[in-house]
Amino acid sequence: MDRFSTGLAVEELGPRIRRERLARQLSLEQLAVRSGVSRSMLSDIERGGKLPSVVVLDSTATALGVTISQLLGEPTANAVTVLRRETQHGATNPAGWQWRTLSPRLAGDGPDFLRGTAPPATSGPEFAAHATGSREWVAVEHGSLSVVVDGEEYRLEEGDAICYAADRSHRFANIGDRTCTYYLVLDIKPWPSDTSHEGVNPAD
Numbered sequence: 059m060d061r062f063s064t065g066l067a068v069e070e071l072g073p074r075i076r077r078e079r080l081a082r083q084l085s086l087e088q089l090a091v092r093s094g095v096s097r098s099m100l101s102d103i104e105r106g107g108k109l110p111s112v113v114v115l116d117s118t119a120t121a122l123g124v125t126i127s128q129l130l131g132e133p134t135a136n137a138v139t140v141l142r143r144e145t146q147h148g149a150t151n152p153a154g155w156q157w158r159t160l161s162p163r164l165a166g167d168g169p170d171f172l173r174g175t176a177p178p179a180t181s182g183p184e185f186a187a188h189a190t191g192s193r194e195w196v197a198v199e200h201g202s203l204s205v206v207v208d209g210e211e212y213r214l215e216e217g218d219a220i221c222y223a224a225d226r227s228h229r230f231a232n233i234g235d236r237t238c239t240y241y242l243v244l245d246i247k248p249w250p251s252d253t254s255h256e257g258v259n260p261a262d
Contacts, residue, residue, distance in 0.1 A: 062130050062147050069106050074129060076104040078122045093121035094186045112149035112157060113183040120188045123248025125170045127161055153180045155230075157242075169245040174230075176203070176238045182230035191247040192224040201238030204231040214240075 060068040079089050086104075090097040095114050102108040103118075110118065112126075119126050130147055139162045147159040154177040161171035176182055178201075196205055197219040205212045208226040213233060222228065224246070232238045 066130055068109065071109070071129065072104045072106040075100075075118060075122070078124060078129070079104075082122065084122075089118070089121055093117040095121075111151060113151065113185070115149075117186055120186070120192075120246055123189070123246075125244070125246055127159055127170050130159075131162060151183060153177070153182065155180065155182050169243050172242045172244070174238075174240050174242055176201075176230070176232035176240070178232055178235050178237060180232050182232070184227065184229035185224075187226045188224045189247045190225045193221060193245045194224045194228070195219065195221045195243040196230075197241045199239040199241065201232065201236050201240075202234035203238050203240055204233045205229075206231070 062068065062071075066074075079086070084092075086097050086100050089095075090100055093100070095110075095117055099108065099110075099114065100118070103110050103114075115126055115129065119129050122129075127147075141160060141162060148156065150156045156175045158173045159170065160173055161169065196203070196214065198214045198216055200216055202216075203214045205214060205220055205222070205228065207222045207228045212220055214220060224244070
């Protein structure tokens with residue numbers, strides 16, 4: 059049985075997303091509108107027919123008001139949690155951008171802490187706006203990184219950091235000629251409850 063590094067079985071991700079959706083009384087169509095992910099893609103993911111990319115997983119988690127760590131991890135009440143390198147969840151997109159989650163899933167709300175690497179002269183994913191009050195922090199360890207927030211570009215070099223409101227579209231690019239290593243903290247707020255979701259058919 060294939061598992062994520064958090065211990066969650068791969069085939070359990072789809073049902074977990076479905077449970078989170080139904081707990082919020084959202085139909086597939088409503089989740090598709092919130093996340094920007096097509097209804098057919100969400101349906102395939104929930105049934106286990108497709109494994110979402112990190113961008114799709116981020117968009118889906120944000121629309122559900124949870125973090126990627128919460129979707130992939132298990133709750134823990136330990137006062138101290140050590141994440142060994144081999145237990146950290148990782149993902150790679152087609153352009154070669156890689157991420158490792160450095161934060162465990164904790165009981166209650168909490169930010170996601172990730173380490174990212176980006177190949178030279180490549181564009182990273184574009185993220186849709188998160189809920190109001192969401193914030194992100196980026197710090198560059200090696201190389202150069204372009205961060206575009208709501209259409210405005212900010213260029214970061216080694217040692218630079220940026221914080222921005224994440225309730226607007228944002229994207230990254232490696233603007234240098236060598237691999238960029240950076241750290242990303244995401245404090246994603248849940249979307250406000252919507253009373254129009256009452257009466258959703260659980261079979262959807």
